Amino acid sequence: MIQTILTGSLALFAVPGPARAVEVTDHGVSLAITGILIVFAGLAAISIFIGLMPKVLKLLEPREEPLPAKPRKRTVTPSDHLDEATLTAIAFVLHAESERASGRNLKVTLGLNPSPWALSSQMRILPGRLK
């Protein structure tokens, strides 16, 4: 009943012709139910596989280090000496900066004192150039 009214009210929208005939909503219900069921099953499968994955991986690589302190959160422990923390900070930034800036090699003459330039170059990883 409601459907008939709504359908009527949408006369403007329904493009005439066979190509876009308004389909019976039974199809819609089947589609919705089948879709939900399959996706539920899929998500359940993902959930189960994620649960199994660590065990499988442990079997495959039993010799991995025991608790590899999550490498994505870099912990910086500043020493009680303030200048040390400051220098580390500068060096980190300097390193990132000089990598980006103009891509040219910084040739740095280093003294013995722990200047930030020195720390920066210690942090340096050679960037893999690409072709």
Place this chain on the structure above:
Amino acid sequence: MIQTILTGSLALFAVPGPARAVEVTDHGVSLAITGILIVFAGLAAISIFIGLMPKVLKLLEPREEPLPAKPRKRTVTPSDHLDEATLTAIAFVLHAESERASGRNLKVTLGLNPSPWALSSQMRILPGRLK
């Protein structure tokens, strides 16, 4: 007269056929004059609207703060203590840097001393991720 000579000299350029017939320059004069007049009027309208805008905006938002010290020019007043300015500078850069670098959270263990890491995290604004 001059026109005729020039036109002749441009025989190479004038593509033959009706589509690209050389038009009488009267059209050009009309076009130039009308164009200039309309654009003059447009610029004058812009000038007038810009003059009115602050007044209209003042009417619309009367409760705005009186003189909102132009926020686009960040004023940094270094204290007379040099280290303070240095730390601010480092912190500013460190903040920007750590936001960009690899997007991973820096978990920083902070001492009580005002290290640049501390100032950086105070400055932090959570970036709105986009989808």
Place this chain on the structure above:
Amino acid sequence: MIQTILTGSLALFAVPGPARAVEVTDHGVSLAITGILIVFAGLAAISIFIGLMPKVLKLLEPREEPLPAKPRKRTVTPSDHLDEATLTAIAFVLHAESERASGRNLKVTLGLNPSPWALSSQMRILPGRLK
């Protein structure tokens, strides 16, 4: 002999029809030889021209400065005073950072002390805007 066997084994690959008929390998040999010879000659020419270039350039611009300390490798000689190097480092980064960050002018009130902000603005080169 080997060729015949291989050709046979590639029957799957050889697309039938005149457009892609398998050509006699004599062509391949001519192509390879001519190609190598021309490229050898080209590389030899490049080698010779590179050798000549400095001499030609010296003739063209005789008034150039005698030995213009290769400008692409910036040498930073940190003074024996640690703070100086630190400040230079900060200033360099600060400069690069403030150029990039939001593109808005940093209005910095400077004291007399050599704060990194001061050094940064000394380094400043006005960026050529583009249209």
Place this chain on the structure above:
Amino acid sequence: MTVPQLLGEYLNRSICQGMTLPHLLMILLGILLITLGGIKGYKPLLLLPIGFGMILGNLPGLQPVGASEFSLLEQGMRSGLFPALIFLGMGAATDFSSLLSNPKLVLLGCAAPIGIAMTLLGMNLAGVPLADAAAMSMAGAANGPTSVYLASKLSPDLIGPIAVAAYLYMALVPVIQPWILRGLTTREERRIQMPAIRESRKSERVCLPLMLFGVCVLVSPGSVWLIGMLCFGNLLREIGVTERLVTVARGTLLDAVTLLLGLMVGASATTTNFVTPATLLLLGIGLIAFVLATASGIGMAKLMNRVCDQKTNPLLGAAGVSAFPDSARIVHEIGQEEDPSNFLLDHATAPNLAGLIGSVLTAGLFWMWLG
């Protein structure tokens, strides 16, 4: 041509001449989106380009503008490249490790297909042809790029209104969801703290996107393009040797495509396809479906609490509606209202990702059946 003739033509072809009510409505809607994004702060990175694109695309008498100007952007949108680059950037920017820590939260992603199915049924019931209704249904999960992708397959003429609806809900998550969250959960439930996310090993984090991709391809072959890009972005991120590619995928490329796709989506919503009963219906039905999906997500979380020993904060269920990554943030904020020490953001990412994946899986199925 004389000056009066030129002036006459000028007045005849002015914007005012062709302005009709639908044009005006579209332009006002564009201004509304800009205001929502720019002043109210709802997803400005999306709503500002969409709003401005809507204005640009709906100025009357400018039919020449847009035909050629937008052509390359339109190729990017309709071919599926722009949505894919957005998924690539999301994958490269998002830490998937909360999935590893608590895999059962993945089940909460079922809220997304529920919202989608309800939108489909509602629109179809209202007489919208099934293919169009399926394309519109993605709005019920507030999933913008997937809407664009599915609409380009099933209902290319309606890509504009469908995408606008989806992005609009995504932007309005902070308006719609809090009431539902507060209304359907008790104070005690909102205070439930989740166990800390366990540290994951690199091998797990690298295998996770590959495994996700494999399962999704088997479950819904039509989802391979978008899920593939999401997983590839995350693989690049976790494998740790392609910093340059990760940086460009989650940075410049994501930002540039967000800007250009937004403009194009806005310009695709025109008077002829937007100011129609169907679009108005979609805005209403999609909203209802989104609300019900949120509710069913919360319900599912409560159900899980009945079954499992370890308690799950039911707020997390609301993140299963997709609307990535906004609903996760809302869950976090509502949690903190009750207990500022309750840090739900990382936990809510798991159902949020699951909802995102669930909605793409559903899109893939609809494409397969109706494409």
Place this chain on the structure above:
Amino acid sequence: MTVPQLLGEYLNRSICQGMTLPHLLMILLGILLITLGGIKGYKPLLLLPIGFGMILGNLPGLQPVGASEFSLLEQGMRSGLFPALIFLGMGAATDFSSLLSNPKLVLLGCAAPIGIAMTLLGMNLAGVPLADAAAMSMAGAANGPTSVYLASKLSPDLIGPIAVAAYLYMALVPVIQPWILRGLTTREERRIQMPAIRESRKSERVCLPLMLFGVCVLVSPGSVWLIGMLCFGNLLREIGVTERLVTVARGTLLDAVTLLLGLMVGASATTTNFVTPATLLLLGIGLIAFVLATASGIGMAKLMNRVCDQKTNPLLGAAGVSAFPDSARIVHEIGQEEDPSNFLLDHATAPNLAGLIGSVLTAGLFWMWLG
């Protein structure tokens, strides 16, 4: 094929074989542009890509190269996308607040349509068809991206020479304008200091691009694409919640498009469309028009000084010729020659922007009438 046959074909198809005087001229012009940009420092970001593109596009016997290689870039240029992205970047990079501080400086932007009109008349008088003459006329305002856009509409075959002429004048502003500025103003006039730019409120800065866009759309519907992008870029900048989009619009996107559009513009100037009397005439007439436009801008500023109480430094009038943002810088430098404490750069941005807008408005009108 034998070795001698291959060598014969090789020699027959060498570059030298097809080299004619026009090819050589184009290549030499390319080298000249590279020298001007790279050694003399005139707009290197534009002249280097244009010059190299000109060489690449004019090597004889290479017709295969370019047909396919440049195809995507050509779509970007001709569809109007690349010019739009440049306007977007300019909007995102430029502070419009000097307009707010002194609105009457906007009137100085009338210099730009004067230069354009004079070029149009000159070229048309010389027998160039009106549509082509209109496309060429943008060179008289030294407005590169608008030239590209208008030429793609009115005179697609001449897009190369027209854009090269426009960019060339833009680059040569520091050579052309100083003499006019010094010659037409007195020492005292050049020393006039402008009142400090008033602090503007955020609401003003946000409304400004929207208002500009609205007026321009009404005045010249054909300008909506370029002006729209300019204003959208500035809106993103001022609204302050879309840092990421602003960064990409004024950074990577602007730089990449500048590079690629430059190459394409250069490659579009070929022997057949460039080495013609019309192009030579354009280079001459455009230069004269640009000089006269500069002069009329200065004259207008002097006229304003007669009418208004508050004095305006007449140098500012020269910035009204468009040639954004170079003429503003030249005005500033000439001002500082006389009085190093006179900081005119921010003030000159107002007429410079007005000139830019004025030239786009004119382009929109020409497109409407002749397109």
Place this chain on the structure above:
Amino acid sequence: MTVPQLLGEYLNRSICQGMTLPHLLMILLGILLITLGGIKGYKPLLLLPIGFGMILGNLPGLQPVGASEFSLLEQGMRSGLFPALIFLGMGAATDFSSLLSNPKLVLLGCAAPIGIAMTLLGMNLAGVPLADAAAMSMAGAANGPTSVYLASKLSPDLIGPIAVAAYLYMALVPVIQPWILRGLTTREERRIQMPAIRESRKSERVCLPLMLFGVCVLVSPGSVWLIGMLCFGNLLREIGVTERLVTVARGTLLDAVTLLLGLMVGASATTTNFVTPATLLLLGIGLIAFVLATASGIGMAKLMNRVCDQKTNPLLGAAGVSAFPDSARIVHEIGQEEDPSNFLLDHATAPNLAGLIGSVLTAGLFWMWLG
């Protein structure tokens, strides 16, 4: 449609249904490439996108995916724009001054055409048509972007397998070359230290790319597009006034194109063009040719030592095979094994660049003769 019907169609169109042995082989190869790049660290920036693209492009039953989704990327690849942008980025990122310091090292670049010629002969001898064999021959110099470019001209159907082979050798340089280097040189030869690279003047560094371009255009007109971009990138770098363009060319643009071209190259290698005897043969013959080219480079360096007074470390000859910039790094590493104070990286760049240029020259000639 009822639920069982839908489920029936679902099962009929699943991935498993269409999976054949060739599909499986391609997917496994994709996984292998990802493993080589991601875990073993061989050129991850190339192998990861290629491997994932190969998986995406070879999932059965997904023919719809790819037809439209990859269309813009395919245009970028086939038109030659993407290879050109990679050459532009390489030019902007590379310091050419080692060429200036020791011009005779350029002669070592002859190893590249030798490897190419041998691949051509091998493939042609095996019955592959000459145009295809020529396209395949670039793999013998391990030059990925040039392979893509030449294959798009001479053998567009085989662009996928050819490019994969070329990129694979490039990635495997650290596996293939060390043995040859150690085997064909004595301990004393590997210890030869090269004289320090002389400081070059800016004028030399600016003229170098222009001169290179001029010579290459005369020698091989078909190489103008790629060599032009390489030289233009280097010119921008050395002329020193276009920092913004250099930054974007060697940064975002290079990274984005590397990612997108990689995906596209992988997706272009399909069951129909990859799992063929010709491809297997190419992998074998290309490898042999690459080994022989490396050997002939070393031999050439030894020959130079006979003729010239100043000794050249024969390891440098191996960098003449192209495979830019990896073979230069391997030469450096092998040199340091013997004597950690021997810094060969900068010196190896000269033959490496010469090999790159030599392979592009050869590609240009093949295109001219066979295109």
